[in-house]
Amino acid sequence: MAAPKKGRSASSQSKPGRSLALILIAIVALTGGMFLSGHTTPRLGIDLAGGTSITLTAKNEPGQPNAINKTNMDTAVEIMNRRVNGLGVSEAEVQTQGRDNIIVNIPKGTNSEQAQKQVGTTAKLYFRPVLALEAQGVAPTPSPTPSTSTSGSPSPSASATGDKATSSSSGSPSPSVSATSQGRPVTDALKADATPTPSGKPSAAASTPAPATPAPDPATAALQAKYTALDCTKKAVRAVTGDGVQPGDPTVACGKDSQGQWQKFILGPAEVDGTEVKKAQAVFDTQGAAGWQVTMDFTSKGSKQFGEVTGRLAQNQPPQNEFGIVLDGEVVSNPFVNTAITGGSAQISGSFDQTEAQDLANMLSYGALPLTFQESSVTTVTAALGGEQLHAGLIAGAIGLALVVIYLVVYYRGLSTIAIASLLVSAALTYVIMALLGPAIGFALNLPAVCGAIVAIGITADSFIVFFERIRDEIREGRSLRPAVERAWPRARRTILVSDFVSFLAAAVLFIVTVGKVQGFAFTLGLTTLLDVVVVFFFTKPLMTILARKKFFAEGHRWSGLDPQRLGAQPPLRRTRRASAPVDMKEA
Amino acid sequence: MSKLGTLGARLHRGEIGYDFVGKRFIWYGISILITITAILGLSVRGLNMGIEFQGGAVFTTGKTSTSVSQAETFAEKASGHDAIVQKLGKGGLRIQISDIDTKKSGDIKKALARDLNVDAEKINADLVGPSWGDQVASKAWQGLAIFMVLVVIYLAIAFEWRMAVAALVALIHDITITVGIYALVGFEVTPGTVIGLLTILGYSLYDTVVVFDSLKEQTKDITKQTRWTYSEIADRSINGTLVRSINTTVVALLPVAALLFIGGGVLGAGMLNDISLSLFVGLAAGAYSSIFIATPLVADLKEREPQMKALRKRVLAKRAQGDAPAPQVSDEQPYDEDDDAAPAVVGPRNQPASRNRGRGRPSGKRR
Numbered sequence: 001m002a003a004p005k006k007g008r009s010a011s012s013q014s015k016p017g018r019s020l021a022l023i024l025i026a027i028v029a030l031t032g033g034m035f036l037s038g039h040t041t042p043r044l045g046i047d048l049a050g051g052t053s054i055t056l057t058a059k060n061e062p063g064q065p066n067a068i069n070k071t072n073m074d075t076a077v078e079i080m081n082r083r084v085n086g087l088g089v090s091e092a093e094v095q096t097q098g099r100d101n102i103i104v105n106i107p108k109g110t111n112s113e114q115a116q117k118q119v120g121t122t123a124k125l126y127f128r129p130v131l132a133l134e135a136q137g138v139a140p141t142p143s144p145t146p147s148t149s150t151s152g153s154p155s156p157s158a159s160a161t162g163d164k165a166t167s168s169s170s171g172s173p174s175p176s177v178s179a180t181s182q183g184r185p186v187t188d189a190l191k192a193d194a195t196p197t198p199s200g201k202p203s204a205a206a207s208t209p210a211p212a213t214p215a216p217d218p219a220t221a222a223l224q225a226k227y228t229a230l231d232c233t234k235k236a237v238r239a240v241t242g243d244g245v246q247p248g249d250p251t252v253a254c255g256k257d258s259q260g261q262w263q264k265f266i267l268g269p270a271e272v273d274g275t276e277v278k279k280a281q282a283v284f285d286t287q288g289a290a291g292w293q294v295t296m297d298f299t300s301k302g303s304k305q306f307g308e309v310t311g312r313l314a315q316n317q318p319p320q321n322e323f324g325i326v327l328d329g330e331v332v333s334n335p336f337v338n339t340a341i342t343g344g345s346a347q348i349s350g351s352f353d354q355t356e357a358q359d360l361a362n363m364l365s366y367g368a369l370p371l372t373f374q375e376s377s378v379t380t381v382t383a384a385l386g387g388e389q390l391h392a393g394l395i396a397g398a399i400g401l402a403l404v405v406i407y408l409v410v411y412y413r414g415l416s417t418i419a420i421a422s423l424l425v426s427a428a429l430t431y432v433i434m435a436l437l438g439p440a441i442g443f444a445l446n447l448p449a450v451c452g453a454i455v456a457i458g459i460t461a462d463s464f465i466v467f468f469e470r471i472r473d474e475i476r477e478g479r480s481l482r483p484a485v486e487r488a489w490p491r492a493r494r495t496i497l498v499s500d501f502v503s504f505l506a507a508a509v510l511f512i513v514t515v516g517k518v519q520g521f522a523f524t525l526g527l528t529t530l531l532d533v534v535v536v537f538f539f540t541k542p543l544m545t546i547l548a549r550k551k552f553f554a555e556g557h558r559w560s561g562l563d564p565q566r567l568g569a570q571p572p573l574r575r576t577r578r579a580s581a582p583v584d585m586k587e588a
Numbered sequence: 589m590s591k592l593g594t595l596g597a598r599l600h601r602g603e604i605g606y607d608f609v610g611k612r613f614i615w616y617g618i619s620i621l622i623t624i625t626a627i628l629g630l631s632v633r634g635l636n637m638g639i640e641f642q643g644g645a646v647f648t649t650g651k652t653s654t655s656v657s658q659a660e661t662f663a664e665k666a667s668g669h670d671a672i673v674q675k676l677g678k679g680g681l682r683i684q685i686s687d688i689d690t691k692k693s694g695d696i697k698k699a700l701a702r703d704l705n706v707d708a709e710k711i712n713a714d715l716v717g718p719s720w721g722d723q724v725a726s727k728a729w730q731g732l733a734i735f736m737v738l739v740v741i742y743l744a745i746a747f748e749w750r751m752a753v754a755a756l757v758a759l760i761h762d763i764t765i766t767v768g769i770y771a772l773v774g775f776e777v778t779p780g781t782v783i784g785l786l787t788i789l790g791y792s793l794y795d796t797v798v799v800f801d802s803l804k805e806q807t808k809d810i811t812k813q814t815r816w817t818y819s820e821i822a823d824r825s826i827n828g829t830l831v832r833s834i835n836t837t838v839v840a841l842l843p844v845a846a847l848l849f850i851g852g853g854v855l856g857a858g859m860l861n862d863i864s865l866s867l868f869v870g871l872a873a874g875a876y877s878s879i880f881i882a883t884p885l886v887a888d889l890k891e892r893e894p895q896m897k898a899l900r901k902r903v904l905a906k907r908a909q910g911d912a913p914a915p916q917v918s919d920e921q922p923y924d925e926d927d928d929a930a931p932a933v934v935g936p937r938n939q940p941a942s943r944n945r946g947r948g949r950p951s952g953k954r955r
Contacts, residue, residue, distance in 0.1 A: 376720035380713040396850035400843025448783055451863045454847055458840030469832045498746050499797040506735055506790030513731040518783050
């Protein structure tokens with residue numbers, strides 16, 4: 001290191017080789033890490049890879065000003081995640097963004113329309129009385145004409161409903177098993193349950209008293225037909241069963257019994273809304289032998305409704321003493337009741353294991369999305385267009401880079417080699433870091449992010465220009481190159497830091513306050529700004545220091561971009577030679 | 589380059605130069621005119637808000653043989669709303685239908701696929717609820733406000749409050765001009781535009797910061813000399829960094845221009861195009877404002893300071909003695925330690941006693 005030691009501060013000034021080595025080692029290490037991690041390309045966003053991206057915005061409900069909070073949003077994300085991935089969608093992402101947005105990204109090759117339906121609807125949890133149920137695989141015995149006879153011959157494969165709902169205050173409930181009768185005529189069941197619905201939506205079955213003459217009610221007949229045709233063992237069928245059902249209408253639904261067998265139900269109108277469940281928990285029964293059970297606490301309105309419905313159900317014959325807990329159109333549990341549960345809290349006991357109990361508790365607590373969402377935007381991009389956009393972005397980047405390089409070469413000649421090398425180092429670092437950030441923080445490169453990276457070429461090159469112009473100014477003052485570089489650097493450094501800080505501030509503010517695509521743009525802008533500082537400090541400056549010793553630059557070769565004569569340096573008192581001491585010793 | 593190089597040198601030495609500060613009122617006037625035009629354009633014509641801000645759907649198809657008018661008929665039949673159809677570069681169509689519900693879009697897409705005889709899977713759909721655009725826009729304004737506050741605080745710390753104010757004025761000016769141009773030309777405003785506009789924030793300040801930095805350095809010991817007024821030094825700062833400003837702007841514009849060209853020429857309308865268009869306009873405005881508005885404004889503000897007034901008096905008094913050179917034709921650094929081998933200047937050099945001689949400052953002049 002031949003640089004004079006006087007007045008040097010940073011080691012990068014006296015030991016350019018060291019920081020060069022440092023940054024090159026860093027690049028090699030990062031690149032090695034990239035290859036080791038197996039993610040050699042940045043993850044692509046939906047708009048570049050193809051797929052569907054849905055943005056949902058939580059709606060402010062009147063009267064619930066604080067409903068949109070982190071807990072509720074996280075819950076909603078969890079539920080949506082379950083739903084989307086329940087479709088067999090692989091790699092779907094659900095994440096919150098900003099205060100009240102949830103973004104669902106569904107990669108190409110999955111049924112996005114179905115996913116959109118699933119995600120966009122507010123999940124609803126209802127308690128509905130069971131009117132009839134039947135294990136699947138048993139041939140249903142439809143009764144086309146209403147009859148009052150019960151054709152209840154329990155078939156061997158008929159499942160037993162193992163869950164039981166009891167009042168929490170009733171000590172330790174014993175798990176009991178109720179046999180379910182099969183194939184009970186629906187019409188009767190519907191008649192038996194003609195109660196006004198709490199939701200206030202009059203439904204055909206409920207609002208009109210069932211005719212005394214057993215004339216088939218068209219709605220009932222339709223329901224019966226639907227029930228007959230329902231095949232719960234088919235996933236595609238299950239996925240659409242609950243679509244478009246109003247809470248006030250009776251419906252058919254699928255569910256699993258405790259053995260995991262599918263069974264189908266006819267359910268009455270919703271009696272209690274899932275939002276009336278204040279809290280649900282999975283608890284282990286330490287006193288009795290009930291094992292895992294789920295406790296529910298209702299709101300005051302909910303307790304009243306629940307007391308009413310259980311009181312009514314308790315007098316019915318199985319399976320009509322059961323209520324179905326319906327989430328998103330599927331029965332997640334159908335406990336039976338034998339007394340009215342009025343205390344505002346209830347227990348569901350059965351042959352749960354811990355996870356089952358916890359799942360059920362979760363569904364009860366959060367089964368219904370805690371918030372109402374509206375679709376703010378849905379973007380579907382075909383893989384072809386995604387590829388095209390990526391391609392265009394890359395071409396634009398290449399052209400932009402080439403233009404900048406040409407401009408630098410024309411204007412700065414020899415100096416431009418330093419700028420170009422720095423730009424390449426920046427580009428390499430940016431690429432590697434983006435590739436690594438994919439698995440690390442789930443960063444996905446989208447089109448605006450590509451834009452940000454391209455725009456950043458200019459920002460990065462600007463730093464070199466500031467530095468070079470400073471050097472030239474010093475040379476114009478009549479200095480020889482090495483002192484010129486050392487004098488120019490501190491001043492250029494300050495300018496670069498201040499302006500990069502402002503750029504970074506803009507990017508950071510954008511990243512924090514904005515939503516959607518803007519974030520990707522802000523992210524790359526911020527990243528490249530940071531990298532710009534790193535590269536200028538640890539690469540450009542040391543390289544310049546080293547090259548300043550080379551004859552080509554130091555003597556101001558006419559192609560070096562540092563020719564004092566071309567720069568119009570004032571004829572110095574002495575013609576500068578490399579060997580000669582600079583004029584102003586006290587400066588160097 | 590040689591011409592540019594020598595130009596740079598002469599600018600650096602102050603042999604030539606444009607009297608930015610002296611002629612500032614011309615540029616203020618021009619800027620005010622532009623701003624008024626922009627505001628008028630905004631109020632009269634308004635902005636052409638893209639579909640993202642109204643709610644609706646944009647379908648983009650691959651290559652299809654259907655004509656634009658046919659496609660319009662199909663789209664209107666399928667949706668029951670007015671549709672705007674554009675032909676894209678590669679034979680595809682871009683169909684915009686306003687205010688339809690996102691729920692219905694699936695059916696419309698299917699109907700379109702059937703009518704246009706393309707695979708439904710090959711149609712891109714972009715559906716936006718009516719409140720989404722508002723949300724994007726309001727977040728953008730929020731970001732803008734936060735950024736402005738932060739930047740003013742930062743610049744006030746890094747430089748001084750006057751420079752912060754001037755930078756802010758320049759920034760608002762850039763944004764107004766950009767928005768005004770959008771209103772007058774009728775470019776469509778999309779979220780991409782908003783992104784571009786927000787990026788201008790950081791970028792427009794880049795040049796301003798470069799000039800301010802040089803200005804700050806040059807005026808460090810300004811009161812200890814009587815050769816120049818603040819405005820004159822400000823002028824020299826602008827002229828000295830002119831080449832830098834031009835270069836940084838050109839280099840920043842080149843990639844954006846590439847984006848614009850690719851975005852417009854290859855992809856048809858789209859995100860790339862929107863971002864780069866607003867960036868292009870904003871960057872150009874930013875370069876202009878940093879040179880013609882921000883620095884003269886700082887000089888204006890500074891000249892109101894009592895000590896600067898006093899300096900001006902002293903300088904003018906000295907000049908009145910008739911032995912001062914014309915301010916633009918000196919090749920000597922005004923305040924700086926004149927350790928460089930400057931040739932003798934015209935006229936006697938009346939140096940204040942406190943020249944920086946012998947301070948032995950290391951080359952890394954720290955703040």
